[in-house]
Amino acid sequence: MAAATDLDRTDFAILHLLAKDAWLSNKQIAASVGLAASSCHERIKSLRARGVLLGAHAEVNLEAIGLALEAVLFVQLGKLEIGVVDDFVSTTATLPEVRSVFLVSGRSDLIVAVAVRDMQHLKAIISEHFNRHDVVLRVETSVVFDSRQQHAIPAP
Amino acid sequence: MAAATDLDRTDFAILHLLAKDAWLSNKQIAASVGLAASSCHERIKSLRARGVLLGAHAEVNLEAIGLALEAVLFVQLGKLEIGVVDDFVSTTATLPEVRSVFLVSGRSDLIVAVAVRDMQHLKAIISEHFNRHDVVLRVETSVVFDSRQQHAIPAP
């Protein structure tokens, strides 16, 4: 899926701008990269069609919607039967409190970032979702003091 | 920052829609939440002004831009002098390969998600950035097999 794509410097510039601010107008982007509006529009359409641009998502202030606490869960799973693990990952990824899920090598099998109202809420999720499933051997919890996301595309 | 905000069901609906797809037009959102275009526009403007909506970011297919490998780094830092740690976190967060940084409690002090071209690139970042700084005691690396992000706002 999505391979044969040679992107030139202009494509990267467009991707970079949109990754930083997906609400830029086509006109603004065109001006920034030195293209006519129609040419820029064509490129963006093409980037979408080729699966390079996957979509855009608004960033919401979690505190403002009552999610004042972030945590990272390190989950160890039992002997993996592929289907069971995949199911657990899928249902985990769709919990409203869950922000991201990583299936990884190493000490833990799953790394789950969550945003919750408070400690009680965190405890509830761990005991009601994670500790309830047989696949889960152990959950280690880290509280997030601070977090930053990078919204930039490395230059070609 | 950003506290005194009571959001009603309509606000949450708008946030939910924009978190899923920031490229929805105002007109489409208005129709979905059952408001006139002008009212919806006003609400979105207000959500932005109040710092509830922080912005929007395009999602780029990392593989398509040559970043075929994702990894998570667990970093242990030495006795923390606040200024030094903050500086290290800041410069780490702006490395082009870095996607997110979490400052956490527990076994590790820093959790860093990176996207890189290949193993050599991963090795280079770890040895040239992390292992070169005195603050860093140890880095443990996990390769990401699969990852998912949730773009949904929990209902009020």
Place this chain on the structure above:
DNA sequence: ATTGAAAGACCTTGGCG
């Protein structure tokens, strides 16, 4: 707060360098 209407800006397509 919400609305409809109006003006202007923008997107989007098609034909041509």
Place this chain on the structure above:
DNA sequence: CGCCAAGGTCTTTCAAT
């Protein structure tokens, strides 16, 4: 590939409720 131009659509403001 990129540009211009034109038509259609959307955003954005404002007076009124």
